[in-house]
Amino acid sequence: MASVTDIGLETAPRTSSRDLQRLRIVPARHPWRVAGTVLAAAIILISLHSVFTNERWGWSVFAEYFFSEPVLAGLGRTLQLTAVSAVIGFILGGLLAFARVSKSPLLSTLSWGYIWLLRSIPLIVLLLVLNNLGYLYATINLGVPFTEIMWAQFDTVQTLSPFAVAVIGLSLNQAAFSSEIIRGGILSVDQGQHEAAAALGLSRWRQAVHIVLPQAMRAILPSGFNEIIGLAKATSIVYVLALPELFYTVQVIYRRNLEVIPLLMVATVWYLIIMVVLSAFQYLIEQYYSRGARREALPPLVDKLFRIISRKAPEVASAAPVSVVADRKPLAGFESGRIGGEVAIHGVNKSFGTLKVLDDIDLTVGSGEVVAIIGPSGAGKSTLLRTINHLERVNTGLVAIDSELIGYERRGDALYELKEPAIRRRRAGVGMVFQNFNLFPHLTALENVVEAPISVAGVPREQALASGRDLLARVGLADKADVYPRHLSGGQQQRVAIARALALRPKVLLFDEPTSALDPELVGEVLDVIKELAKSGTTLVIVTHEIGFAREVADRIVFMEAGRILEIAAPERLFSAPTHHRTREFLAKVL
Template sequence: MNTSAIALPVPGPRPAPTTELATDPGAERPTDYARLRIVPARYPWRSAGTLFALAVIAGVAHSVLTNPRWGWDVFAQWFFDEAVLVGLARTLLLTGVAGFLGFSLGTLLALARVSRSPLLSGLSFSYVWLFRSIPPLVLLLLINNLGYLYETITIGVPLTGWTWFSYPTTQLLSPFAAAVIGLTLNQSAYAAEIIRGGILSVDAGQLEAAAALGLSRPRQARRIVLPQAMRAILPSGFNAVIGLAKGTSVVYILALPELFYTIQIVYRRNLEVIPLLMVATVWYLVVLTVLSLLQRRIERHYSRGVLREQPRSFFQRLKRERAVAAPAPAEAPVPAVRADRTSAPTWAERHVRGGEVSVQGVSKSYGSLRVLDDVCLTAPAGSVTVILGPSGSGKSTLLRSINHLERVDSGFISVDGELIGYRRQGDLLYELAEREVLQRRADVGMVFQNFNLFPHLTVLENLIEAPMAVRGLPRDEAEGLARELLVRVGLADKAGAFPRQLSGGQQQRVAIARALALKPKVLLFDEPTSALDPELVGEVLDVIKELARSGTTLLIVTHEIGFAREVADTVVFMEHGRILESGAPEQLFTAPRHSRTAAFLDKVL
């Protein structure tokens, strides 16, 4: 980052007090402030509120502890009773099993709901609609009486008579199994909507960035979408689990002795209703307190990267206070990239030379709006092509089409003669499946206008994710190449930082390094400096200028005319989805042939 020198004032002799201060006997000198006593500000209403809260707490405690009808001796007698503990264990087991199965099934239902298959999405919606509509008590009774409808549960091939498993329903569905199934079906319906809401909360740019790196759909969901969605899922998800822990009491209808049913049995025998209810209440408080602490810990894990600095827990603050007086250990140096490495090649050694991009008659419409209209363009291997034009002229859509983030309505795009999105066999073109598109997309890197770094991953993790998943590099080799790229973009010391802890210019340089980590033949830049402060533009443009000299084929959408004049081999001007003019920078900027190009340049130069 460029820095400017700041002129500091030269220290000189302290000026003598003015005549007025020196001759006024009642004036206080500045040095006299040190001996004055500070009186803290008073907040009477705050004090009154504190006293009121203490009075309420003391009153409630006195009433509960001194009233003999609460029966605290009976409470103490039954709190650790074996029957109560067995009921508590069964409650915890039901909560754990039904919660795990419910959220596992709910995750699959949520992914099915947002899938592109209308039949799969409709099936998921129908499941959620059905099991959210049935009260848990009714559902448990239906499952417990399933033997009336189906005498045996059979698994086999329909209409063939082939049977792999068959067992009497009444023997297979014990009360505990019926309770687990009923609670799981009910919980999964609510969990599916909680998880779907979390998935929808993830910015669409994250999906585009993952797709642009060639990550497969399952890996996008597992590594990018769900970890970020967890921030929105966890509060509602833990509320659902806490509700499940309390809701297990409905299994009393199956005569299953969980905690509450056990308490009912006991107080019906000894008639000590209040003390026994307090036993159940305190145990529920203990269980839910543990769940709340677990929720807090998990939320801290999944909030990585959201804040510049994570708030410390109580134990972390205590540990930090104890470590203040201790001498700080010597900081381990950041491992340097070894120039003599023989087992793994360097980035420069593995670098793939640029590929030729050919755009032939490409058109794209959104409804009645025609965004690209018969666009033809050729970018030779190793060239730098800058695309100019007013907003809405189709520049970004053209880049996204080259990367196949947008499917064109007509026309073809190829890199080194290999079609994007199709496979040719003779005179036939077969549209590629998404898995094959992702593999080819790895050769066409993209740097987005808004960076689209993965906020829950560190800088190093952002860079190694795609090389390991798409190129199949071992982690050690991927990390070595990533650190070398960070050196190239001037961010070697930021490998362990999260994107939120970086400036805009640093984030954009990380985005460039992430795209380069896949060794693409072509690199696309969609207005790489438009989201930056003017002071940060230079550091990003310097990195792009270095890339322009490296032989990578670059296509850049930008409004930086001076930059375009310096690095471009060809400048293209677009409007209304068409290329109106293209040519060498000097020719286009000094003597444009099209009147619309001249009018545009008059406004921006």
């Protein structure tokens, strides 16, 4: 066999770490990068030299008209059109987007029809039609349709000035395109965020404005600002209305003095300045909405600006996990002896298309009882849990908390389905901790905890903040109150989720696989908190694969398979002497 020296290699001498520290580090060289950079710089310099030394560009004429009164007046009108049309267009576009994703077939269809129509009509055609609207309708009448009752009447031609026509046309056109951008942003928000907000009992408006839109903004902003920049340039098309905005003003001037190129450069440079300002605003706003989504700190200048605006700076903490406080005191407001709610499930069936996931489920969970639901994947465990707080609507059957139906109201011999606000009020008594945490990423840990008490229960903000800090302290996260979820470990995030669920003092607490998304070494953090809750008197229903934990904490174990409950028993009996053969087979594999 050939040795190392036989093939021309020598054994490297052994070197101590102290000797290595003295060695000079030579960076890798990238000659093609340098060559490309030099070539690009040369092309730019040659181009600039050609532009600024060619007298035909007419820089003296450019300087004469750049700050001239007509140009500045046209610039002001361009900025005014852009700002007003952008605001109106995006507000209308937001309403159209929410209508498009709503559950109302009428609103969704009307929104789709508007978007389809306005995206089909060229902007110049729309402006000309609006400008000639007086030919179709001589007056604009305000009153009761199909009656002689009239409150006011306006002359169409006098009311719709060229500026008004431009604003209306640009806004209507902008709304059609911005609505699709906003809808795309809304659809980009994870469904778990909608479910978490609904489980907390937040109103539809609160969900949309405070939970969904702030997260959607990260997807909306790049395309949205692209539309605004396009709108600023599209204002030049209103020259067909003889409205003296920037481009029309420049046209008028160069038709008189025939200095076409210098005047076009005047307009070009002003458009460039507008783009630079809009791009700077875009950067700042994107940084603001990325606070909970980035691991690195904000740039110092941006951070200082946000301090001035919000009077506080977003804190960024290390993502390293911290251990649970060993001597954690009993959970605030959930001391031993608290009376939990009774959960009664009667004849519940649930299907997704042809797939039946719950089959005639009957289960009663007593007040203060801890019930663990186990079984193979696809058994229907999580779906059953979600029917308890009406996140999943059953096909047939009823679910009641303390004899009160969450989704229905009894009137005589009939059950009437409740509307969403009433369902939210009843759902507030049922807390839920999700498998994937579903914390709101744009809110800090403390803001996650106090969101529902403030907006649902009407708790004064200062009181909610004090209670929220206390809850976080009792789950071992007192020092993480102002940290965003992304900067927390999985175990820490789940403990924040538990504190959030406890903030409304629910009678029943639901856990959907609370440890399945965690690393094994983090599981103990969460299970310790649940064990304490199990002693508090709150009714707990836990879907789990942690068989040892279920055995230790549960009063009863429910075994499910194929959408059916096959066996219910106390832990000691079910684990030692299961009666159903499928329970025995399942336990033989997992124990």
